[in-house]
Amino acid sequence: xxxxxxxxxxxxxxxxxxxxxxxxxxxxxxxxxxxxxxxxxxxxxxxxxxxxxxxxxxxxxxxxxxxxxxxxxxxxxxxxxxxxxxxxxxxxxxxxxxxxxxxxxxxxxxxxxx
Amino acid sequence: xxxxxxxxxxxxxxxxxxxxxxxxxxxxxxxxxxxxxxxxxxxxxxxxxxxxxxxxxxxxxxxxxxxxxxxxxxxxxxxxxxxxxxxxxxxxxxxxxxxxxxxxxxxxxxx
Numbered sequence: 001x002x003x004x005x006x007x008x009x010x011x012x013x014x015x016x017x018x019x020x021x022x023x024x025x026x027x028x029x030x031x032x033x034x035x036x037x038x039x040x041x042x043x044x045x046x047x048x049x050x051x052x053x054x055x056x057x058x059x060x061x062x063x064x065x066x067x068x069x070x071x072x073x074x075x076x077x078x079x080x081x082x083x084x085x086x087x088x089x090x091x092x093x094x095x096x097x098x099x100x101x102x103x104x105x106x107x108x109x110x111x112x113x114x
Numbered sequence: 115x116x117x118x119x120x121x122x123x124x125x126x127x128x129x130x131x132x133x134x135x136x137x138x139x140x141x142x143x144x145x146x147x148x149x150x151x152x153x154x155x156x157x158x159x160x161x162x163x164x165x166x167x168x169x170x171x172x173x174x175x176x177x178x179x180x181x182x183x184x185x186x187x188x189x190x191x192x193x194x195x196x197x198x199x200x201x202x203x204x205x206x207x208x209x210x211x212x213x214x215x216x217x218x219x220x221x222x223x224x225x
Contacts, residue, residue, distance in 0.1 A: 034214075036216075041219075043216035046214070102214065
């Protein structure tokens, strides 16, 4: 079946650097994309989302970029901090009966060195 | 955790025993979901609910059943637990066409 994947399983950065986590999706019918952060021992936490009618969306220190032509999604974290160390998941989904049923990638581990 | 609790948080059981995990929300959201998370597989959907008594299967539903008799509670049952069901189980909730909010997880070990 179609699935979401991540280019890099582990990303190591220095504190203060900008981080970019990439994700490829394969279902061209997907119209809603989400990034989650999961810290050790906790449930995934919503970071930011984007719908297919947008190319870019910004939050606090985070930006999501969507390239529908090549089915690519990225999460940019500005001025990365040690507290950003976690596993980051992208998820793709499309509307079904009033809800979105997402398909998750396996995750990228972000390690921030002080 | 957006008003979501899961119980128990940890459980060790033996093969062949029934197990029920509970998810409780205080957000009055319509949609509730059960996922399992295993190394190398990410989050996989087991079952979900789109209303009281309305449920549907996810991609890994074999060996699991669910029930939702009240808006706030979504139960996941393993009728006869197997070692392959050792995992971390997450419940999630969402409103219509919105992001999901996840509970803290239940770590289940089947010996």
